[in-house]
Amino acid sequence: MRAARRARIVGDVDLRQGRCLEIGPLANPVVSAEVADVRYVDVVDRTGLVAHYEGNPAVDPDAIPEQHFWLTRPDGTVSTLAEAVAADAPYQHVVASHVIEHVPDMVGWLRDVAQVLTWDGALLLAVPDRRYCFDVHRTPATVGQVVQAHLDGDRTPSVRAVLDHFMRAVDHSAEQAWAGEEPPTQGSHPLDDVRRHVARQQAGDYVDCHVWPLTPQVFAGLLDDLLALGHVDFAVERITATRVGDQEFYATLRRLDRRRDPAVATEEARAALARLRAELPDESPSPRPGDADLVPAHVVADLEQQLTETRERLAKVRSARDRARRERDRARAEATDPAPRDGTGLVARLGRRLRP
Structure with a gap:
């Protein structure tokens, strides 16, 4: 804050x-x-x-x-x-x-x-x-x-x-x-x-x-x-x-x-x-409850800007969350996929990492 x-x-x-x-x-x-x-x-x-x-x-x-x-x-x-x-x-x-x-x-x-x-x-x-x-x-x-x-x-x-x-x-x-x-x-x-x-x-x-x-x-x-x-x-x-x-x-x-x-x-x-x-907007008195049709344009614009900022922050949080989930799932998969003695398991895992 x-x-x-x-x-x-x-x-x-x-x-x-x-x-x-x-x-x-x-x-x-x-x-x-x-x-x-x-x-x-x-x-x-x-x-x-x-x-x-x-x-x-x-x-x-x-x-x-x-x-x-x-x-x-x-x-x-x-x-x-x-x-x-x-x-x-x-x-x-x-x-x-x-x-x-x-x-x-x-x-x-x-x-x-x-x-x-x-x-x-x-x-x-x-x-x-x-x-x-x-x-x-x-x-x-x-x-x-x-x-x-x-x-x-x-x-x-x-x-x-x-x-x-x-x-x-x-x-x-x-x-x-x-x-x-x-x-x-x-x-x-x-x-x-x-x-x-x-x-x-x-x-x-x-x-x-x-x-x-x-x-x-x-x-x-x-x-x-x-x-x-x-x-x-x-x-x-x-x-x-x-x-x-x-x-x-x-x-x-x-x-x-x-x-x-x-x-x-x-x-x-x-x-x-x-x-x-x-x-700068006109400085008329603040709108009162029930005056929805009289809300000044700058108030609407300001609320829209705040909504846009909130959506951008939410998108960043979701992106970080999804990235953390992918890393968690990859770690779990590697932990449950033991490598065979001939080494093919390691090659397979490297292949998965390199695939998009």
Whole structure:
């Protein structure tokens, strides 16, 4: 299961080529040392992560790897990603699963990632789709909010982000969303908790939350706007629709070649992104039970693709099974066919092996 998800995140990128940085692996790294030459970075070190998630049933503390770098300095201030990993950069690949929606300053973060990549490096993203998680009631992120956070120099999630997250979050899973169940209207965080988190933010604490509610179309639109404004140094190579039954989508961003004319590189990147956006499905609400005639074409196509993949895996399993059965039957035949003393039995057996 983990290998299959990693394949969806990585796409066509070969992680064995060059060095890799994974941001925020927590207890479920996408990339392990067996897969690539990888380093890990998070907001705090492993001890801090274990303490922060103590008692959280969703996080296995024993599975949290040692962090090679962390953003929080000894004095409590927070460094940038580029500052934290500067001594070890550059990397060929940066992997970030369910990270970009948390970063306080998306523009600054994308610039940091570009800074620590090789000139042709790739940023590989897995991003939760707000329609299929606790963000379902939240308004999608806007380019104005993204640019404002950058101009404000946010190093921690803003009051706006903390309030939007904790006031609007609801208990709603991808399974419930795809089944067409209405999300609850009651938020999952009591007002006292909301006030407490805001007070922490005002006191200077890093209050982790979803800063940017995204969907494939919203994310593609943001990147196009940021490219037009000259705020990002990436072209978008791939952006997927959210698979039926899942809650996340995937994107591959390739660093713009700084040896080229920036205006030309940006124009080409926007043209390529326009083609990708045109291939993304319309983001109308998920179909509800009984709406079979209204199932969007992309949902049908996705189910057909998953069925094809399942059939291919089944064919491989059957082929391996049949091969094992043939080898077993051959071994049994040889064990019950003793060779005569004149050696004709051996010749006969060799003949059977050579016959198709």
